Amino acid sequence: MVFSIRDLDETQAPLLDHLIELRARLLRAFVALALAFFACLYFAKDILAFLVQPLLDAGQDTLIYTKLYGQFFVELKVALWAAFFLAFPVIANQLWAFVAPGLYAKEKKAFLPFLLATPVLFVAGGALAYYVVMPTAFHWFLGFQGAPGGVKIEALPNSEDYLGLVMQFILAFGLSFLLPVLLLLLNTAGIVSRAQLVGARRYAIVAVFIVAAVATPPDVISQLMLAIPLLMLFEGALAIMWFTERKAAQDKAAEEATPTSASE
Numbered sequence: 001m002v003f004s005i006r007d008l009d010e011t012q013a014p015l016l017d018h019l020i021e022l023r024a025r026l027l028r029a030f031v032a033l034a035l036a037f038f039a040c041l042y043f044a045k046d047i048l049a050f051l052v053q054p055l056l057d058a059g060q061d062t063l064i065y066t067k068l069y070g071q072f073f074v075e076l077k078v079a080l081w082a083a084f085f086l087a088f089p090v091i092a093n094q095l096w097a098f099v100a101p102g103l104y105a106k107e108k109k110a111f112l113p114f115l116l117a118t119p120v121l122f123v124a125g126g127a128l129a130y131y132v133v134m135p136t137a138f139h140w141f142l143g144f145q146g147a148p149g150g151v152k153i154e155a156l157p158n159s160e161d162y163l164g165l166v167m168q169f170i171l172a173f174g175l176s177f178l179l180p181v182l183l184l185l186l187n188t189a190g191i192v193s194r195a196q197l198v199g200a201r202r203y204a205i206v207a208v209f210i211v212a213a214v215a216t217p218p219d220v221i222s223q224l225m226l227a228i229p230l231l232m233l234f235e236g237a238l239a240i241m242w243f244t245e246r247k248a249a250q251d252k253a254a255e256e257a258t259p260t261s262a263s264e
Contacts, residue, residue: 025094032090036083044075047082051166054130055157058138063159074159081167088119110188114181125177125229129169133225137169140221165217172215176230180237187241194241204234 040047052063065071096115100108145155186192197204212227 022098025098029087029091029094032087033083036086037079040082040086041075041079044079044082048075048078048163051078051163054134054166055138055162057135058142060138060142060155060157062156063162064156065159070158070160074163077163092119114185117181118178121177121181122174125173125175126170128177128225128229129173133173133222134166134169136225137217137219137222140219141217169216169222173226173229176211176215176226177233179230180233180240183234183237184240187244194238194245197238197241205231208234 055063065074092115103111142155145153147153183192183197187194187197208230209223209227212223212230216222216226
């Protein structure tokens with residue numbers, strides 16, 4: 001079979017159109033992120049004041065920085081993180097606008113709930129870390145201060161280290177709370193079934209505690225506060241799969257029964 005130059009040009013044209021559209025989508029996402037970054041940089045001190053509140057609640061009112069430019073980079077990082085969260089709806093919208101035209105109506109209907117659930121679950125995980133886990137963990141860490149043997153031991157946390165710890169907490173809990181989305185996507189795609197996940201429950205429990213141990217600081221309280229919600233989310237995903245499979249079976253039975261009744 002012989003292809004002409006014209007056939008090759010027609011084959012390449014859709015690819016070039018997709019690349020041009022992808023570039024436009026990425027540019028819009030970048031512009032949104034840049035605008036959010038400069039806005040957040042202006043309010044960086046206010047955002048940082050919000051992030052240090054759990055430390056204040058735990059009884060620590062001092063942060064230090066040991067490099068002259070250290071606090072400047074802290075505020076840059078704060079602005080960048082806050083800008084990403086602020087611009088995420090625009091970024092997600094551009095991603096959806098690029099992918100959606102290539103999906104069938106049924107696939108769009110199946111995928112859209114996962115897209116909507118992702119930010120909700122991430123914010124829920126981050127909120128749990130901020131309002132519950134961090135104050136508890138920081139209070140426990142600061143409990144090691146004292147004067148054993150007459151030597152004063154005082155916590156003087158570095159602002160850069162503190163910001164890194166806060167981001168570790170928020171990202172660990174936010175991303176971990178996306179577990180149901182991942183499991184349900186795999187189930188919808190037919191990669192894993194509910195029966196397989198139920199059979200692997202004991203391994204899932206071990207994996208959850210390993211993730212909690214790696215993703216959080218080395219204290220049992222933080223690890224349990226991440227592992228327990230993850231196990232609840234895992235079981236919740238299994239319950240949703242059960243209802244989904246049951247509804248699919250009922251719909252299939254109804255479809256099979258309809259032609260029979262019509263023929264009768």
